Amino acid sequence: MALPGAPRAGELVWCYGTMDSGKSTLALQNNYNYVQAGRRGQLFTTGSRSGPVVTSRIGVEHPALEIDEAFDFVAHVNAELSLGRRIDYLICDEAHFYSASQIDQLAELVDGLGIDVEAFGIATDFQSRLFPGSQRLFELADRRMELQVVALCWCGARGTQNARVVNGQVVREGSQVLVGDMLHRPTAAPHVGYELLCRRHWRQGVTRSHATQDGLFGED
Numbered sequence: 001m002a003l004p005g006a007p008r009a010g011e012l013v014w015c016y017g018t019m020d021s022g023k024s025t026l027a028l029q030n031n032y033n034y035v036q037a038g039r040r041g042q043l044f045t046t047g048s049r050s051g052p053v054v055t056s057r058i059g060v061e062h063p064a065l066e067i068d069e070a071f072d073f074v075a076h077v078n079a080e081l082s083l084g085r086r087i088d089y090l091i092c093d094e095a096h097f098y099s100a101s102q103i104d105q106l107a108e109l110v111d112g113l114g115i116d117v118e119a120f121g122i123a124t125d126f127q128s129r130l131f132p133g134s135q136r137l138f139e140l141a142d143r144r145m146e147l148q149v150v151a152l153c154w155c156g157a158r159g160t161q162n163a164r165v166v167n168g169q170v171v172r173e174g175s176q177v178l179v180g181d182m183l184h185r186p187t188a189a190p191h192v193g194y195e196l197l198c199r200r201h202w203r204q205g206v207t208r209s210h211a212t213q214d215g216l217f218g219e220d
């Protein structure tokens, strides 16, 4: 029970899922619902191919503040409040790219100011290791929600691995962050993409296009 006079406690919620599990769609849906209910909030993203916007694969988008590793959530929110702006909640997309200390800043805002924070992101990288931001969210969140949209491997099994595919081959070594489908890349540069696979096909390195070539997977 809250003490009399104590500020309302906020909540830090970590919503995680694989690629294509609908994270950004849910982030935008929640934002819409909160705005309809008269709440005021801000959206954040980082490392996004589409710039300062949260986009969903089903075609909805909303402007967002794009942050970098030097961004300080506590300083930003305090500056906004000092200008007389109201902030009830923050929606943080691509939160796996945030630093551990930025996640600590979000927890500080939840506890100190009663701001609700919803963070959306991928848990593990192409090597199946936790991103630092994701790890910190698992450690600090009041609630951890795995998104229940089931995204499938080409074989029909549940997709659990965010495989990195370079020039058609699954790779399991390299830097943790490498954004795929880069625009303006030199033509000689390797093509980097990501594909959701089940663990078995991630381990075997069998993508949808391999399976199609080998007749394991029909085009129709």
Ligand SMILES: [Zn+2]
Pocket (backbone or CB within 6 Å): 153, 154, 155, 156, 157, 197, 198, 199, 200, 201
């Ligand atoms: Zn599979």
